[in-house]
Amino acid sequence: MRYIIIGAGAVGGTVGGRLAEAGQEVVLVARGAHAAALKEGGLRLRVPQGELTQRLPVVGGPRELGVLRADDVLVLAVKTQDSEAALGTWGPAPVEGGGTAAERLPLVCAQNGVESQRLALRRFRQVYGVCVWLPSTHVEPGVVSAAGSPLTGILHLGRHPHGTDDTARRIAADLEKAHFEAPVVEDVARWQYAKLLSNLGNALEAVTGGLVGDPRAEALFARVRAEGAAVLDAAGIAHASPGEQRAVRGDKVTLVPLDGVPRGGGSSWQSLSRGAGTIEADYLNGEIVLLGRLHGVPTPLNELLQRLANEFARERKAPGALPVEELVRLADTVSG
CATH class of the missing domain: 1.10.1040.10 (N-(1-d-carboxylethyl)-l-norvaline Dehydrogenase; domain 2)
Incomplete structure (x- = not known):
């Protein structure tokens, strides 16, 4: 699978950088000074093991990729206030063999809150929610920091509104190889609402x-x-209790x-x-x-x-x- 990280900031940059380090094919979607820095110097991911530089394809939107691949996974990692614009841009993108991204590709909402996956389900047939427990920082163009150790983060993953499937398990397996724990759960919203209280x-x-x-x-x-x-x-x-989360x-x-x-x-x-x-x-x-x-x-x-x-x-x-x-x-x- 190829992972298209829509929003290569703190969360998206960390997930994309770690997946690339683990050998996965990754495309970063960014804009402005951050996009320019990524193109010029690569993604600089600062982690406890040191600074990792990943030189990955960087695009501003689907047109720069042409026709999307049937094995693409879209990872939505923009802030929720930017979700509607991103969904409107990527949903109609054509996919090889016919159809659009909204019709054929999985969309993984790796964001705080619960609203983006509801917005996504209006457009996309395959929507996955993630409870993002991933301490990370992005304040400098081209640079993302993630200080978690021994794991970079824990990402509960499941279908929205509920359930699991083989796609979720395949994504989780890739994340598990990339310094994450990624439990596949039937009730991902229960974990997201617990995280909402923390947020x-x-x-x-x-x-x-x-x-x-x-x-x-x-x-x-x-x-x-x-x-x-x-x-x-x-x-x-x-929602999961504080004790269950701990x-x-x-x-x-x-x-x-x-x-x-x-x-x-x-x-x-x-x-x-x-x-x-x-x-x-x-x-x-x-x-x-x-x-x-x-x-x-x-x-x-x-x-x-x-x-x-x-x-x-x-x-x-x-x-x-x-x-x-x-x-x-x-x-x-x-x-x-």
Whole structure:
């Protein structure tokens, strides 16, 4: 199989780089300065083993590849706010032997949140969800860092909306050869919703600049997460418990300091650091807000973080521009 990584940022670049290192055929899809750097100097993947440089084909869209191959696997790794555009671009792409990518090729959504696979299922017949447990960073064009060891990440994989098949097992087998654990599960959404609760802290980290190690931020995150869990319970949405997640992860993905790589933050923090102009809060905190409105559960803390994260991205504010104590004050105000 050939893997086409649509969005070669932190997650996509790490998955693509590791697959290529393991001998798989990989094409990276990128744009702007990142695409230029990838073409000029290759993908520089910084991992605990050192810096790996992979010189891989880089394209901006399907037209540069011509007719897609019947054994292509599309890996959607853009931020969710960019999914609709990517799906609209790649879905109609022709495939050898007839038909389109949407009709014939598997699409793997390796993203935070749960919305992209629902968007994809409107266009693609074969949609796979991934619960992405993959600490990685992309703030410099051409460079991606992944500090996990001994495994780079854990990627639960399954059909959307449910089930498994031979394609999922083949993809998982390739990932297992590339420094990942890739359990194939019938209920991948249960793991994704558990990850969603963890990702509710992304906006908090982005606007304050930190989360772990700051008791005030950690206490606020506990309130934000509890609000999210209450919403999922009201909606009748199953999610893996923290204990179950810890049991699966164990010490398989331990973060190792990387030479020359400063300590950064999660995906939302990285979006602000790059000055991307957009952020994924609408599909993380905003998912909880949406479900809360549908099921009559107030979500003032997640609404606050969604609004602030979008404001920071729109105005291109630097991560950490809001003191934690000010965010706590705002949270106390909105939650009464």
